Amino acid sequence: MSIASKFAAVGILSGACLAAQATPVTYIGGDNNVSSLAQMVNSTAAxxxxxxxxxxxxxxDFESPVPATISITGGTTTDNSGCGALCGFNTTAGGSFFRSLFGGSVTFTFSNPVDAFGFYVTGLQTDLVPQQTIVYTDGSSTTQTINVPSATNGGSAFIGFIDSGSLISSVIFNATNDIVAFDDLRYGHAQATPGGPGNNVPEPASLALIGLGFAGLASARRHKK
Structure with a gap:
């Protein structure tokens, strides 16, 4: 095998190893039977x-026009769900508006890809309407699915995730037949911290693989001489 071929093989293997690590870090908490942000203890902690x-x-926060950096398809912005807290409510301190969804799905699309996204959802009845999910692609052919936590009788949840270095252009929330509300969306790029979300530091296994590759390259050079 030529030196160039060996180097290409090392790049492919190390790249595949890094790609396999593209699993989102999730921050999820749910609460049952809530009608205000103050009652959403697990959600606010998440x-x-x-x-x-x-x-x-x-x-x-839907208290002002949605910025141009994000578009939302599905549901309507309102200050009244029509059926009280059971169908969702505002979670912004001092605010009143939220995004109401009567079943189906809502899609959040970003003008520039992001790797971090989170939001509050209220009005959940996962005991009656199970299998509600969040689905997105990470910029490759891989699709990620995050399940909504258990929250009943007009419950709430905060669902956030960081998929460091990904190119997420849209996120879809599947409410199936539930009536829910979304508020206080957060999106953008996560901060980079050593060894934590927001960077692309290879794990020890990847570093070892890369090291073996360079060792093989050095050996090939010695044999050529």
């Missing part, structure tokens, strides 16, 4: 953990 890891992100 949001706090997500923001601590992601850093500064763009926010959509």
């Amino acid at each position: 949001e706090a953990a997500f923001l601590a890891a992601a850093g500064s992100l763009n926010t959509v």
Whole structure:
């Protein structure tokens, strides 16, 4: 095998190993039977953990027009779900508006790809309407699916994820037949911290593979001499 071939093989193997690590880090919490943000203890804790890891992100609270950097297809922006907290409500402090969805799905599309996304969803009844999911592609042929946590009787959840280095152009929430509300969306690029979400530091196994590859390259050079 030529030196060039050996080097190409090392690149392919190390690249495949890194690609296999593209699994989202999730920050998820759910609460049953809630009618205000103050009651959403697990949900707000998940949001706090997500923001601590992601850093500064763009926010959509529906109290003002949706920014041009994101478009939302599905549901309507309102201050009244028509059926109270059971169908979802506002979670913005001092606000009143939210995005209401009567079954089906809602798609969040970003003008520039992101690798971090999170939001509150209220009005959940996962005991009656199970298998609600969040689906997105990471910029490759891989599709990621995140399941909505258990939340009943007009429950709530915060669902956030960081897929470092990904190129996520859209996220789809499948509500199936539930009536829910979305609020306080967060999106953008996660901060880079050594060894944590937001960077692309190879894991030890990848470093070992790369090291073996360069060792083989050095051996090939010695044989050629």
